[in-house]
Amino acid sequence: MFGKISRKFLRDSGLLPLKLGLFLALVIGGFSALAQSKGPSDPHVDLIMIDGGIHPAVDDFIRESIGRARSKGARALIIQLDTPGGLLTSTRSIVKDILGAPVPVMVYVAPSGAGAGSAGVFITLAAHIAAMAPGTNIGAAHPVGGGGQEVKGVMGEKIENFTASFSETIAQKRGRNTEWAIQAVRRSVSITEKEALKKNVIDIVARDIDDLLQQAEGKKVDVDGHEQTLSLKGVRVERFEMGLKQKIINTLSDPNIAYLLLMAGILGIYMEFSHPGVIFPGVAGGIALLLALTSFQILPINYAGLLLILLGIALLIGEAFLPSFGVLGIGGAIALGLGSLLLFDTESSDLVVDRSIIFTAVATLSALMLVVGYLVFKSQKRKPTLGLEGLLGEIGEVRVMLNPCGKIFVHGEYWNAEGDGEIAVGEKVRVVGFEGMSLKVKRLSEHREEG
Secondary structure, eight states, X not given: OHHHHXXXXXXXXXXXXXXXXXXXXXXXXXXXXXXXXXXXXXXXXXXXXXXXXXSHHHHHHHHHHHHHHHHTTOSOEEEEEEBOOBOHHHXXXXXXXXXXXXXXXXXXXXXXXXXXXTHHHHHHHHSSEEEEOTTOEEEOOOOOOTXXXXXXXXXXXXXXXXXXXXXXXXXHHHTOOHHHHHHHXXXXXXXXXXXXXXXXXXXXXXXXXXXXXXXXXTOEEEETTEEEEOOOTTOEEEEEOOOHHHHHHHHHTSHHHHHHHHHHHHHHHHHHHHSTTOOHHHHHHHHHHHHHHHHTTSSOHHHHHHHHHXXXXXXXXXXXXXXXXXXXXXXXXXXXXXXXXXHHXXXXXXXXXXXXXXXXXXXXXXXHHHHHHHHXXXXXXXXXOSTTGGGTTOEEEEEEOBSSEEEEEETXXXXXXXXXXXXXXXXXXXXXXXXXXXXXXXXXXXXXXXX
16 A cells, blocks of 8 residues: 555656655755865865984884875864983984974973973974974984993094084075074073073964964965965864874884893893804894884885794794794794784875784784694604604514514515514514614514503
């Protein structure tokens, strides 16, 4: 009954197609509006936060963020900074990326109580717009050793002169106070946000991000050799955090952890060379040493990832041929997983692999290699089936009386054999050893009694 009424309604109602058309148009229009509201044309700025030391993970994070801001059409990249300092090599790389950035970069020392010490001075000076929050400070950029000690002698003088000229060059490039930039290095001077604004070290003192955007509106900046007027009114702020790769390196870059990894790597390799075949110290030492070299920025992160992957594959293959009781396989799985994350986990590149694929591939390959290793180990422990070793424990029959030598028939073959005494033809014997091409046998009953 309902079917008949429905068909009659559809046939007789001329408004139904019109209503369906309007409904589809509204749906399509709604999706279009939603896509436009979240599309790349929507004005926005990117915001990242650096809270801690400057090291390779921070360098990679900032470089990646600049690339993402450009590819997604961000009006600017804001780096909210609070750092006591860090590695000079990472700082130089970050400054180079900021000075050549294709989008405006705004460094904002915040929140209140934060500071831009040592390496943070250079990063702040390099920004297109340098800003600080109330109650913050900047300065104390004198170079020191890795343990915080003063570098003395000719080498210390060279490093100080280079760092001072480096600071002066950045300040000149951005039209900031070059004299203060030099004194921040040579005399470790430090100033508050009010003094920094007065001395032309920074451009803005802002309460928060919204205040920063409002004050930066309309300012002209030099972006990669071209003058650009900032248009930041009503922009949306998109926040981004470090990827898993950068979080791992960020943890490893702690000076204490990096030093312990380096010592563990050296000790592990030394133990493996001094006691070949122990395996575990060599596996752990190799992984620790690669991670330590990465945290010290001796190895680029992607190269470290590639080397870890190669090490992981080598260890997994070794598991199939060496009786390591799983040590090589587990070490290979760890190295392969870490290497895959360090090599591919980046948002600024098109070479992005989903983490679930990485974990699945690593787990599958590791499981396969461990199974192969187990089968090889099991086959090595299996009783031999060929040659003289394969005859041990087998039961044969005396064909020529043993007195003590004679012949027996075993495995379909005649063999010379030697017993402990006289054994008559037809009696059963068990092979218990061999000497040359002659088998050592015992009467089966005697062997059972002794067992």
